[in-house]
Amino acid sequence: MTRHLNRTYTEIQQITLAVDCIIFGFNNKKLEVLLIHRGFEPEKDRWSLMGGFVGNEEDLDKAAYRVLKELSGLEDLYMEQVRTFGKSDRDPYERVVSTTYSALILKENYDAGLVEKYRARWFPVDALPNLIFDHEEMIASALRRLRRRVRTAPVGFNLLPKKFTLPQLQRLYEVVLNEEIDKRNFRKKIMMMDFLIKLDEKDKSESKKGAFLYQFNRVKYEHAKSFSL
Amino acid sequence: MTRHLNRTYTEIQQITLAVDCIIFGFNNKKLEVLLIHRGFEPEKDRWSLMGGFVGNEEDLDKAAYRVLKELSGLEDLYMEQVRTFGKSDRDPYERVVSTTYSALILKENYDAGLVEKYRARWFPVDALPNLIFDHEEMIASALRRLRRRVRTAPVGFNLLPKKFTLPQLQRLYEVVLNEEIDKRNFRKKIMMMDFLIKLDEKDKSESKKGAFLYQFNRVKYEHAKSFSL
DNA sequence: TCAAAAGTGTTTGTTCTACACCCATGC
DNA sequence: GCATGGGTGTAGAACAAACACTTTTGA
Numbered sequence: 001m002t003r004h005l006n007r008t009y010t011e012i013q014q015i016t017l018a019v020d021c022i023i024f025g026f027n028n029k030k031l032e033v034l035l036i037h038r039g040f041e042p043e044k045d046r047w048s049l050m051g052g053f054v055g056n057e058e059d060l061d062k063a064a065y066r067v068l069k070e071l072s073g074l075e076d077l078y079m080e081q082v083r084t085f086g087k088s089d090r091d092p093y094e095r096v097v098s099t100t101y102s103a104l105i106l107k108e109n110y111d112a113g114l115v116e117k118y119r120a121r122w123f124p125v126d127a128l129p130n131l132i133f134d135h136e137e138m139i140a141s142a143l144r145r146l147r148r149r150v151r152t153a154p155v156g157f158n159l160l161p162k163k164f165t166l167p168q169l170q171r172l173y174e175v176v177l178n179e180e181i182d183k184r185n186f187r188k189k190i191m192m193m194d195f196l197i198k199l200d201e202k203d204k205s206e207s208k209k210g211a212f213l214y215q216f217n218r219v220k221y222e223h224a225k226s227f228s229l
Numbered sequence: 230m231t232r233h234l235n236r237t238y239t240e241i242q243q244i245t246l247a248v249d250c251i252i253f254g255f256n257n258k259k260l261e262v263l264l265i266h267r268g269f270e271p272e273k274d275r276w277s278l279m280g281g282f283v284g285n286e287e288d289l290d291k292a293a294y295r296v297l298k299e300l301s302g303l304e305d306l307y308m309e310q311v312r313t314f315g316k317s318d319r320d321p322y323e324r325v326v327s328t329t330y331s332a333l334i335l336k337e338n339y340d341a342g343l344v345e346k347y348r349a350r351w352f353p354v355d356a357l358p359n360l361i362f363d364h365e366e367m368i369a370s371a372l373r374r375l376r377r378r379v380r381t382a383p384v385g386f387n388l389l390p391k392k393f394t395l396p397q398l399q400r401l402y403e404v405v406l407n408e409e410i411d412k413r414n415f416r417k418k419i420m421m422m423d424f425l426i427k428l429d430e431k432d433k434s435e436s437k438k439g440a441f442l443y444q445f446n447r448v449k450y451e452h453a454k455s456f457s458l
Numbered sequence: 459t460c461a462a463a464a465g466t467g468t469t470t471g472t473t474c475t476a477c478a479c480c481c482a483t484g485c
Numbered sequence: 486g487c488a489t490g491g492g493t494g495t496a497g498a499a500c501a502a503a504c505a506c507t508t509t510t511g512a
Contacts, residue, residue, distance in 0.1 A: 014285050015246050017326055056243050060315020060326060084313045084328050086289020097246055097289060099313050167491070184493070185475070207490040208483035396464070413466070414502065436463040438509040 018098040019064040020051035020135065022082065022142040023074065024176075025107040025122055026159070028168075031175050032107070032122040033139055035129070036071055039119060042093055048132045049139070050120075051098060064101035072120045074110055078158070079103040080149075082142045090134045102142040104176070106159055150176050151229050154195075157216040165203050165211035166190065173229065189229060195220035247327040248293040249280035249364070251311070251371040252303065253405075254336040254351055255388070257397075260404050261336070261351040262368055264358070265300055268348060271322055277361045278368070279349075280327060293330035301349050303339055307387070308332040309378075311371045319363045331371040333405070335388055379405050380458050383424075386445040394432050394440035395419065402458065418458060424449035 023034040035047040052067035054060060061081070069075045079101040086097040107122065115121070123129060125143060128136065149155050156172045170186050190196065195217050202210035221227075252263040264276040281296035283289060290310070298304045308330040315326040336351065344350070352358060354372060357365065378384050385401045399415050419425065424446050431439035450456075 011285060013245055013282055015283060016242055017244050017246060053242055054244060054315070054326070056240060056324060057317050059317050060313065063315075081312055083310055084289065086283070086292075086328065088286050088288050095285060097283070099315065165491090182476075183491085184477085187492085188494095189474095202491095204483085208485085209481070209489080209491050210483080211491060394464090411503075412464085413504085416465080417467095418501095433510090436509090437511045438462080438464050440464060 014095065016094060016096045017054045017060075018051050018096050019054060019060065019067055020049040020098050020100045020138055021064055021068045021079065022049055022100060022102040022139055023068070023072070023077075024102065024104045024125070024142075024146060026104065026172055026175055027107045027122075028171055029175070031125045031178070033125055033128065034072060034074075034115070034120055034122055035131070037119045037121065038132070043132045046132050047121075047123075047129045049100075049135050060099055061101070064099075068101075072115060072118050074105070077103045077105055080145075082138070082145055085134055085138060087134070092133075098138075100138050100142060102146065104146060104155060104159055106161070109161075147177055153227055154216065154221060157196075160216075163199060163201070163203075163213040163215055165206070165213055167206065167211050169214075186229075193224060193227060195224055243324065245323060245325045246283045246289075247280050247325050248283060248289065248296055249278040249327050249329045249367055250293055250297045250308065251278055251329055251331040251368055252297070252301070252306075253331065253333045253354070253371070253375060255333065255401055255404055256336045256351075257400055258404070260354045260407070262354055262357065263301060263303075263344070263349055263351055264360070266348045266350065267361070272361045275361050276350075276352075276358045278329075278364050289328055290330070293328075297330075301344060301347050303334070306332045306334050309374075311367070311374055314363055314367060316363070321362075327367075329367050329371060331375065333375060333384060333388055335390070338390070376406055381456060383445065383450060383456055386425075386450075389445075392428060392430070392432075392442040392444055394435070394442055396435065396440050398443075422453060422456060424453055 025032045025034060034050070036050055038044055038046055038048055050068055050071040052063070052070065054063040055066075058066070061079075064079055064081075065075070068079070080103070082100040082102050084097060084099040088095060090096070090098075125139070128139065131139075146155075150173060156169060156176070160168060160172065166187055167183075169190070170181055170183060173186070174181050196214040197217050199213045199215060201213045203213055204210035254261045254263060263279070265279055267273055267275050267277055279297055279300040281292070281299065283292040284295075287295070290308075293308055293310075294304070297308070309332070311329040311331050313326060313328040317324060319325070319327075354368070357368065360368075375384075379402065385398060385405070389397060389401065395416055396412075398419070399410055399412060402415070403410050425443040426446050428442045428444060430442045432442055433439040
């Protein structure tokens with residue numbers, strides 16, 4: 001137990017390690033978070049993030065993906081670690097340290113039926129229900145990180161459909177950052193970075209005129225020097 | 230054990246939770262990291278970060294401070310969590326998940342004797358010895374974070390002596406960022422942010438002419454809008 | 459008197475912001 | 486023909502980068 005560290009613990013460590021997943025969803029209008037309704041004690045009937053324990057032989061990252069899938073059916077997405085919450089009294093029932101993982105997804109890409117089946121529901125980030133433990137703090141922390149990330153990495157491009165329009169992309173940024181963006185300035189920056197490919201097709205679902213579709217080009221992105229929005 | 234989560238574990242969780250501390254030291258010339266020499270098996274005679282297990286009733290943050298003090302004598306400094314390393318095979322001897330914490334300190338503020346007593350030694354960040362487990366990755370990750378932090382928060386000001394000179398401050402930034410900075414531009418930015426107080430004293434230890442001493446003013450900093458270097 | 463570090467401003471280029479009108483189409 | 490969202494350029498302000506000489510003083 002204490003073999004490789006310079007100190008002998010007389011007590012046996014009794015800390016449970018968990019993961020919690022903060023899934024942000026974009027729906028063209030607002031930013032939402034996926035929560036599950038607790039159908040079990042304790043804290044029955046309250047809302048919480050999707051969380052669970054880490055398996056003995058399981059990588060921490062893997063645990064996050066497994067737990068997310070078990071509780072919401074979601075898979076094939078990319079989560080990043082946010083931070084670890086370790087106050088000894090954060091869970092009043094037992095000692096649990098929890099590492100949080102977060103992702104941003106397009107709601108329409110994922111089957112709403114699955115979400116229902118799993119007692120999960122989307123809540124706008126600015127109208128969360130009362131959550132158990134320190135889950136509100138976890139969400140706040142993940143949201144700060146997401147807002148930093150979208151400005152410095154092409155987070156948004158990965159998550160949109162393969163083909164997307166610039167107005168769509170802009171709405172994504174406006175929703176995540178919760179601020180309006182001037183469309184000329186936005187397009188200028190995007191075009192300057194030069195890793196979108198303009199297609200010859202238009203998407204007419206949002207307007208009569210139709211908006212040109214674009215594709216993200218990863219190779220061009222890798223070669224580009226910097227990303228900043 | 231599994232009371233509050235939506236799943237029953239048949240296995241009992243056997244994961245040990247640890248903390249590792251990455252202490253960066255600034256010595257006017259280069260950036261160094263504090264490591265300890267392992268006088269015990271396994272991995273005897275190799276170098277590692279200062280790490281230890283988390284106590285059952287101990288906040289994760291508190292554990293980091295305790296472990297650091299026990300292994301290096303260092304205290305009264307401010308550490309921030311970096312990230313948690315959780316691959317199941319990161320430690321070949323047992324399953325340990327480790328959360329890293331990091332700080333930047335002025336070497337001269339801390340008693341070198343203590344460091345000797347604790348078998349600790351400073352290594353330049355660009356000339357590390359071979360380290361156990363994933364400790365090199367931990368250091369790399371903490372260093373990336375530090376470089377981001379010094380540009381967006383007054384990390385450096387807190388750590389210098391109460392009174393310091395602008396050339397000292399600039400050297401700190403040059404060493405941390407590992408790049409040269411134009412002194413006129415640097416001073417302009419610092420002065421623009423307007424939260425240093427110029428004193429009437431000079432420090433003559435570095436030059437014949439002497440450099441004016443300054444103090445960081447936290448109140449002015451809080452009131453200021455932004456920090457960017 | 460000279461070597462060594464401290465201190466000081468200006469110019470130029472780049473990036474950010476604000477802002478208003480025409481276009482294409484389906485109804 | 487008009488309402489709806491898509492598309493485009495420019496001027497001014499703020500910020501970043503490059504650059505060279507004078508000052509002080511201990512040895």
